[in-house]
Amino acid sequence: MKEQHSPNLSTxxxxxxxxxxxxxxxxxxxxxxxxxxxxxxxxSRSPVREALRMLVENQLVEKAxxxxxxxxxxxxxxxxxxxxxxxxxxxxxxxHLARRGYPEKEWRELYRSWQSLRKTTPxxxxxFAQLDEEFHEQLAGWTGNRTLLQQIRxxxxxxxxxxxxxxxxIERLRVTCEQHLRIxxxxxxxxxxxxxxxxxxNIEDGRKNVEHAIKEALARxxxxxxxxx
Amino acid sequence: MKEQHSPNLSTxxxxxxxxxxxxxxxxxxxxxxxxxxxxxxxxSRSPVREALRMLVENQLVEKAxxxxxxxxxxxxxxxxxxxxxxxxxxxxxxxHLARRGYPEKEWRELYRSWQSLRKTTPxxxxxFAQLDEEFHEQLAGWTGNRTLLQQIRxxxxxxxxxxxxxxxxIERLRVTCEQHLRIxxxxxxxxxxxxxxxxxxNIEDGRKNVEHAIKEALARxxxxxxxxx
DNA sequence: TATGCAAATATTGTATACAATATTGTATAC
DNA sequence: GTATACAATATTGTATACAATATTTGCATA
Numbered sequence: 001m002k003e004q005h006s007p008n009l010s011t012x013x014x015x016x017x018x019x020x021x022x023x024x025x026x027x028x029x030x031x032x033x034x035x036x037x038x039x040x041x042x043x044s045r046s047p048v049r050e051a052l053r054m055l056v057e058n059q060l061v062e063k064a065x066x067x068x069x070x071x072x073x074x075x076x077x078x079x080x081x082x083x084x085x086x087x088x089x090x091x092x093x094x095x096h097l098a099r100r101g102y103p104e105k106e107w108r109e110l111y112r113s114w115q116s117l118r119k120t121t122p123x124x125x126x127x128f129a130q131l132d133e134e135f136h137e138q139l140a141g142w143t144g145n146r147t148l149l150q151q152i153r154x155x156x157x158x159x160x161x162x163x164x165x166x167x168x169x170i171e172r173l174r175v176t177c178e179q180h181l182r183i184x185x186x187x188x189x190x191x192x193x194x195x196x197x198x199x200x201x202n203i204e205d206g207r208k209n210v211e212h213a214i215k216e217a218l219a220r221x222x223x224x225x226x227x228x229x
Numbered sequence: 230m231k232e233q234h235s236p237n238l239s240t241x242x243x244x245x246x247x248x249x250x251x252x253x254x255x256x257x258x259x260x261x262x263x264x265x266x267x268x269x270x271x272x273s274r275s276p277v278r279e280a281l282r283m284l285v286e287n288q289l290v291e292k293a294x295x296x297x298x299x300x301x302x303x304x305x306x307x308x309x310x311x312x313x314x315x316x317x318x319x320x321x322x323x324x325h326l327a328r329r330g331y332p333e334k335e336w337r338e339l340y341r342s343w344q345s346l347r348k349t350t351p352x353x354x355x356x357f358a359q360l361d362e363e364f365h366e367q368l369a370g371w372t373g374n375r376t377l378l379q380q381i382r383x384x385x386x387x388x389x390x391x392x393x394x395x396x397x398x399i400e401r402l403r404v405t406c407e408q409h410l411r412i413x414x415x416x417x418x419x420x421x422x423x424x425x426x427x428x429x430x431n432i433e434d435g436r437k438n439v440e441h442a443i444k445e446a447l448a449r450x451x452x453x454x455x456x457x458x
Numbered sequence: 459t460a461t462g463c464a465a466a467t468a469t470t471g472t473a474t475a476c477a478a479t480a481t482t483g484t485a486t487a488c
Numbered sequence: 489g490t491a492t493a494c495a496a497t498a499t500t501g502t503a504t505a506c507a508a509t510a511t512t513t514g515c516a517t518a
Contacts, residue, residue, distance in 0.1 A: 044473040081376035088321030103483045147310035275501040
């Protein structure tokens with residue numbers, strides 16, 4: 001079941017656990033013990049500890065001293081905080097791009113990326129979410145600011161395990177594509193204000209959508225815990 | 230020589246090494262080995278490894294597989310990238326604060342913080358740099374967005390080991406204070422555009438100053454390496 | 459002298475054992 | 489019945505040993 005074996009066990013365990021958390025196989029609040037994971041994976045504590053450490057860094061897992069690790073609880077305020085930071089960073093991105101403008105050739109590449117998004121079948125919501133993410137990251141990439149891109153990636157990472165639960169209607173998919181196109185157009189036209197507003201609209205729509213998805217997820221989790229108890 | 234003993238050795242080693250790097254006791258490019266540090270501190274590899282891991286996370290140290298660790302080289306582009314990110318985040322901060330406005334009472338607290346900055350003696354440039362940092366972080370804190378504050382802190386952290394070398398003239402100190410006051414005034418008056426511009430001016434001035442300091446530091450380091458070789 | 463191969467060495471990852479510390483459970487006293 | 493003290497247990501941090509892998513060194517050969 002191991003995908004391409006990585007050079008070390010820590011990253012393997014990390015990936016597996018992260019995947020499980022993102023896929024909600026472990027619900028928020030689910031608890032780990034180092035030894036438990038050792039037994040499950042049949043390895044020693046060293047790599048397990050490091051994997052857990054990485055998960056804590058990625059803010060997916062919390063650690064309570066002498067009480068173990070647990071999958072971080074979803075927190076509405078934190079979601080909003082993340083969206084605010086994302087907004088701040090991406091506004092900078094589109095303003096930067098719109099101010100500089102882009103040579104036709106590079107712009108086409110961005111445009112092509114947008115087209116692949118549009119062609120996504122609405123059935124595959126996970127793919128759509130990923131392509132959406134890629135669009136925004138590509139946008140950030142064009143600034144040439146690797147630090148900025150890294151920051152946006154880490155934000156996306158933390159939002160990701162929510163977004164897979166995002167219920168993407170056909171309508172929402174269409175709207176998102178239009179919004180992306182509008183952003184590109186504004187950049188092309190070097191209209192900074194429009195670019196910012198277009199992005200803002202896109203992000204805020206995403207925020208609302210996620211907010212809705214979260215509430216449903218929490219409701220499901222609540223029902224799940226009821227059923228379990 | 231140990232300050233308040235922390236619960237674990239890893240963080241002790243981390244703090245000590247970080248301090249040394251920040252104080253330029255280890256020049257950029259300086260190399261570590263795990264075992265070397267083990268001997269120096271008289272401890273085993275486990276805590277040393279973890280300390281180095283933390284340093285790598287904080288981007289102060291680089292790790293080359295099977296070649297050891299080294300203090301990260303200063304990179305002008307990276308500095309600019311960090312300043313751009315900082316700008317993006319802090320623009321959001323002041324716009325947010327200016328939009329919301331602040332009750333007289335809370336504003337006074339911010340103002341008091343500014344006053345303590347103004348009272349700094351120019352002799353103590355390190356103190357000044359720290360108070361400057363605190364001002365900006367307090368500003369971010371007022372938004373109530375902990376994630377945002379965290380991000381700004383981590384940026385400051387990475388810029389910090391440059392700023393201690395920052396040659397702060399009396400004039401620059403005075404100007405900085407005025408700029409801070411202007412930011413506060415704009416927020417108070419709920420003038421969003423002015424607040425943004427005031428902040429922008431302040432950040433860009435800082436950037437220029439650091440840019441200058443870096444060039445000197447690099448020149449010194451170059452001369453140092455010449456002398457050493 | 460340059461180049462390729464093999465041995466030696468160093469770095470890194472992992473396993474395991476032990477010690478320290480915090481939490482939990484239990485018994486006893488009030 | 490509650491509270492406190494103490495023992496039992498679990499978690500965590502650290503030390504050490506070993507294995508795997510990459511790099512460097514040394515040597516032989518062209």
